[in-house]
Amino acid sequence: MPEVLFSVDQSKRFREQARLGHNRWHPDIPPVATVRPGSEFRLECREWFDGDIRNDDSAEDVRGVDLSIVHQLSGPIAVEGAEPGDLLVVDILDVGPVPQEEGPVAGQGWGYTGIFAKVNGGGFLTDHFPDAYKAVWDFHGQEATSRHLPGVRFTGITHPGLIGTAPSHDLLGTWNSREAELIATDPDAVPPLALPPNPENALLGALEGEQAEAAAREAARTAPPRENGGNQDIKNLTRGARIFLPVFVEGGKLSAGDLHFSQGDGEITFCGAIEMGGFLDLGVDLIKGGMETYGVTTNPVFFPGRVEPRYSEFLTFVGFSVDEEGRQHHLDSQLAYRRACLNAIAYLTKFGYAPEQAYLILGAAPIEGRFSGVVDIPNSCATVYLPTAIFDFDIHPSADGPQRADRGSCPKA
Template sequence: MPEVLFSLDSSRKFPDQDVVGHNRWHPDIPAVASVRPGQSFRVHCREWFDGEIHNDDSAEDVRDAPLSIVHALSGPFAVQGAEPGDLLVVDILDVGPIPQETGPLAGQGWGYTGIFAKQNGGGFLTDYFPDAYKAIWDFSGQKATSRHVPGVSFTGMVHSGLMGTAPSAALLDKWNKREAALRATDPDRVPPLSLPPLPQDAILGSLTGADFDRVAAEGARTAPPRENGGNQDIKNLTKGSRIFYPVYVPGANLSMGDLHFSQGDGEITFCGAIEMGGFIDLHVDLIKGGMDTYQVSENVIFLPGNNNPQYCQWLAFSGISVTTGGEQRYLDSQLAFQRACLHAIDYLTTFGYSPEQAYLILGAAPIEGRFSGVVDIPNSCATIYIPTEIFDFDVRPSAHGPVKINPGKGAPTAKF
């Protein structure tokens, strides 16, 4: 096992650890440790809400989830010799739930998926699913099952939803200005178009006093992906992946967190993955001057992991860029993907699932999402592929009609 450079005590909250991570992006957050190019190390990670979501049959915790505290990130880790313009090479050697522990924290043998309420985060289909729902998933080896979504069992693609390097002061300023300009176009929108810096509940490592106050007022929220990587929620960034991150500050200052036991492409419920705490083993190296050499001035490139679940039978659904009200949109690929998801949800309800249970399946199971046609005006075509082997029954269309399953107690809900 590699040396543990960032450890977490499951009995204590994230800000109360001996070494404290962070939940905002800023170049002035001090590194918690320094690593050498060529070094391997282990990092413990807390799930993104730091224990606020519980293993129970209520969705009130999802409805009231405090978005101001996310994400609980481990790091930053300074890489010796890294300078702006380099590429940081990060290999994921291993990743998994909290080892050898059962208990009340997500990652201690279980995880959760949430449909977030429109008034508190929303999601890809929030206009169709405006209320909060939750599903608890139990882990058995690599398999996940849920008492809230019966009839499905699948192998998780365990991965880190969030990993990235620190922004430079100039890049941070760019983020804050462009996202403020976007909010200004519709300042009263629910959910908002972007999240401004928020000093409330900021966790900034070892910073104190005036430095803490300044960084808390400037630091970018960790919710979206940006040029530094960040919250990309790519399910294929799993064991065996190699990621190339742009370096914007001396030392690179790499941070990570938001571990997922499994996820479908898009993480469409916003908390669509199976969220958990756990560990990640990393190996780092540098390509000096790599940003110019390979024209990677922003955003990451990566080699996907090599231990994906071996599913070979799929049922695919398509959608085009026409709204549910019949309005034609021009090559709107996101709308086409939304319509494909809605078609899949409608289909799964014919077997007895509620629409919310079907939505939770699409967020948590290892579905494949694709933009399949983006050139034939006026309609884009998007598709989602659901592995048929995850179901305990045959979900393929047949002359006999759909089998009716017992949907169980259903997914807990909570309304505002």
């Protein structure tokens, strides 16, 4: 096992750990450790809501969850010799739930998927699903099942939802400025258009006193992906993936967290993956001057992981850029993907699932989402590929009709 550079006691809250991580992006957060290029190490991770979501049959915890505490990030790790303009090469060697443990915290043999209430974060389909729901998943080796979603069993593509480097002060200012401009276009939007800096519940590693207070007022929230990587939620960043992350500060300051046992493309319920705590084994190296050399200046690039379930058959749902009221939009790929997801949900309800159950399945199972056509005016075409083998009944269309059955229910708040 690689050396553990960031350890987590799963019986304690994140801010009670012996070594503090962070839940905001800021260049002044000190590294918890420094490694040389070529090093391999382990980060232990707390699940993103720090144990607030419980293994029970109620969704009250999801409805009232406090978004100001996320994400719980392990790090930062500095890499010797890393300077602005370099590319940090990160290999994902291994990732998984809390090893050999069962307990009350996600990752200890179980995980969860949630639909956030519209008034508290919402999700991709929040206008159709404004209330909070939850599904709890049990882990069986590499497979997951849920008592709240009977008839479904699949192999997950375990991955860190969030991995990135620290921004520079200039880049942090750019983030805050452009996101503030967006918020100003509709400051009362529900859910909000973006999440501005919020000192409440900010955790900034070893920063203390006035320095911590000043940083908390400008530190960026970790919810969106940005130039530094961050919360990209890419399911194929799994074992065997190699990521090339831009370096904006001395040492790079690599952090990671938000581990997922499984996720569908898009993580469409927002809490759409199977969330868990666990461990992440990484290797790091450097490409000096790599940002300019390869033109990778505003984005990471990566090789996908080599480990994924071998589903060979998919039922594919198509969506176009025509909204639910029948209005035509021009090449709106986001809308097209939404319609493809809604079409898949409508289909699954014919087999006995409630719409929210189908929504949760699409968020957690390893579906594939694709922008299949983006040039043919006026309609973009997006597709959702649903693996047929994850169901213990036949979902193929046939002259006999769907095998409708009582599929239970998932908790609602």
